[in-house]
Amino acid sequence: MSLLFTDIALTSDALFALLGALLVAMSLVSVFTARHLIRRLLAVNILSSAVFLLLVLTARTADGIDPIPHALVLTGIVVSVSTTAVVLALYLRRYRREPPC
């Protein structure tokens, strides 16, 4: 076990990796245990942010900043707001009295 941790120095990268891992774990548990659908949606949003954080951490290579994960995360942010909007519209559909068009 001590061999495993020898290469983990306390750097900013390791700290943010720990934050990302903790956020993934918290939001995963919350996705499966929350009763209210909005809370599940919030958990999915935090989960996606945590995954983006882990993805951006892989961009910090020895050669410099790799721009490809940054581009992927930019695309991912826009896709996650689209998902949120569709889920919210579905959720709202249940509580509005207006007839569907």
Place this chain on the structure above:
Amino acid sequence: MLVVDLLLALAALATAGQCLLLPGLFRAIANLMAFGLVMALIWVRLDAPDVALAEAAIGAGITGALLLTVAGQLPASQHSLQSIGSGLSRRTLAISVLVLFITGLLWIAVVSLPKPGLVNEVTAVLADSGAEHAVTAILLNLRGMDTLLEVAVMLCAVAAIWSLQKAIPPPPLNNHYPGLPTLARWLHPLFLLTFSYFLWQGAHAPGGAFPAGAVLGAGGVLLLLTGSIAWMHQHAYNLLLRWLLAAGLLFFLATALSGFLITGTLYGLPPRFASYFIIAIEVATALSIALMLMTFYLFGRPGTRQ
């Protein structure tokens, strides 16, 4: 700087934890918005300014506006978000162990991950891509197919939302908040200025289509909130709105096909004209992202006959 990072990580953890664990719908949404802002600062610390700009405008701004609008439309019975611990106190120990297990596993996996990267490969083709800034070059030229499909995903989301219900009419705010429409109109030139600056800057520095579109979309949401964009709700303009929404994707497809006709590969932009192509795609993508973010906010199909 480790202290700053530690504070940022603690702030992110605190806002995410309050968002996920404490009761109250409004508090959870407000904490998610705060979490988005903290994440934007973390992106800056991780040398990802493009992501920081997009996260601040979309993650903190537009997602929060969408969630708050839905919270306002829901009946009062749905407002009481239960504390997550209420039914789970017996299982607290099991859940804590599970969280720590996933965290430890993922942390060790991420820290020991090999990071090959494509820095040298991207730098080698950057001169032919038509943009000096690597992220813009990847988004709009080298991996243009990803961005094309992402605009298609957004258009599919708009179509899905439109098929569900009629649009939410703009709330009658003017009697309660007489200053708000004026403030929105005064702020809008600032949004337009920021939008143009990000677009112009995108070719050689952090910025570009995504942050620009997000900022203009956020300004548009503010105008929609104050009822200043009446044409979007009118039946006569519905066809125009549909064409405008599809314009970004159609233009992108036309560029990909013209690249196919000129160079023989789909989306192969000729290096001589690549910078013009990139500016054109950048403007079209940013405008259509802004318009689609605004139509998300309507939560339904505008312009149906009464």
